[in-house]
Amino acid sequence: MTDNGRPLQQHPSLAVAAQDWITNEILAGRIVPGQKLAEEPLADQMGISRSPVREALRALAGQGVIIVEPRRGAFVAEIDxxxxxxxxxxxxxxxxxxxxxxxxxxxxxxxxxxxxxxxxxxxxxxxxxxxxxxxxxxxxxxxxxxxxxxxxxxxxxxxxxxxxxxxxxxxxxxxxxxxxxxxxxxxxxxxxxxxxxxxxxxxxxxxxxxxxxxxxxxxxxxxxxxxxxxxxxx
Missing domain, CATH: 1.20.120.530 (GntR ligand-binding domain-like)
Structure with a gap:
């Protein structure tokens, strides 16, 4: 997967690249409200390890874009x-x-x-x-x-x-x-x-x-x- 034409592996910050990629997928409607976000499938799609994906999800949770529920995982926040x-x-x-x-x-x-x-x-x-x-x-x-x-x-x-x-x-x-x-x-x-x-x-x-x-x-x-x-x- 690429970020503005560049492989994510070449991005100066993989966590930021992952955050931007997930945000863009939500913007485009390919990831929808209520959808569960699992680290491994996301990492596979972006061609990176799970660690930067985990950091990206943590940052997006801080912004209110996703919700992290104990023992259930991360979900895209609902439209309210x-x-x-x-x-x-x-x-x-x-x-x-x-x-x-x-x-x-x-x-x-x-x-x-x-x-x-x-x-x-x-x-x-x-x-x-x-x-x-x-x-x-x-x-x-x-x-x-x-x-x-x-x-x-x-x-x-x-x-x-x-x-x-x-x-x-x-x-x-x-x-x-x-x-x-x-x-x-x-x-x-x-x-x-x-x-x-x-x-x-x-x-x-x-x-x-x-x-x-x-x-x-x-x-x-x-x-x-x-x-x-x-x-x-x-």
Whole structure:
């Protein structure tokens, strides 16, 4: 199995690579809420040992992406409307300020990287490639938040942002207009970022998060019970 075209064995951190791989599988819907995650099959799929997989599962449990139950193992966390609403309330409190500070501190190299990533986001939307778009959007958000000079604020923002990743794939799969809508709102963020307009970027982030929160609530409400939080883990 590869990670961005490279064998996982060549990744600088196998545990991080495993964490990203599992997250991407959840985003793509190939690993679903309530599904059990066993170390050995995952390690075989990625072509690595069980140790980094174990570390990855521990990290994902800390982010709330999976649930570890004593004597039962690890399971992908169920989709819960109340938890999603609480998460986005936290994101709205934290991320706009983090982006405002990050925008004012961006280096030319980071801006160039963000522009290249945004171009790939546009290309993915033009081709109707939801998985590719979500992957590039993840990269864009990570690189932008990483530029925040307040490292404690960045830590909080990264935590809430990572907890929301699994919902992005859900929105992409269940919202027909998601790609265009998301790109348009992220374009407003990108325009402010490239102008080094911190206040404008923060306002655009708040608008994006409010839209995402409302769209996600609608998607979760409409989910069949097999995917919604009412389904009991097997």
């Amino acid at each position: 409307a109340n938890q999603a609403a609480d998460l986005y309330a936290c994101r709205l409190l934290i991320e706009p300020e983090c982006v405002r500070l990050a925008t004012a501190s961006l280096s030319d190299a980071t801006v160039a990287g963000l522009e290249a990533t945004f171009e790939r986001m546009q290309s993915a939307v033009q081709k109707g490639q939801a998985d590719a778009y979500v992957s590039e959007l993840e990269t864009y958000n990570r690189d932008l938040l990483e530029a925040c000079p307040n490292r404690m604020l960045f830590g909080f923002a990264e935590s809430t942002w990572r907890r929301s990743l699994r919902y992005w794939g859900l929105l992409a799969r269940h919202t027909p207009t998601y790609l265009g809508d998301s790109l348009g709102r992220n374009a407003a963020i990108h325009e402010a970022v490239t102008k080094r307009d911190g206040d404008g970027a923060a306002a655009a982030v708040a608008q994006l998060l409010s839209w995402s929160r409302d769209a996600l609530a609608g998607v979760i409400t409409a989910l069949p019970t097999a995917e919604a939080s009412e389904r009991n883990p097997q």
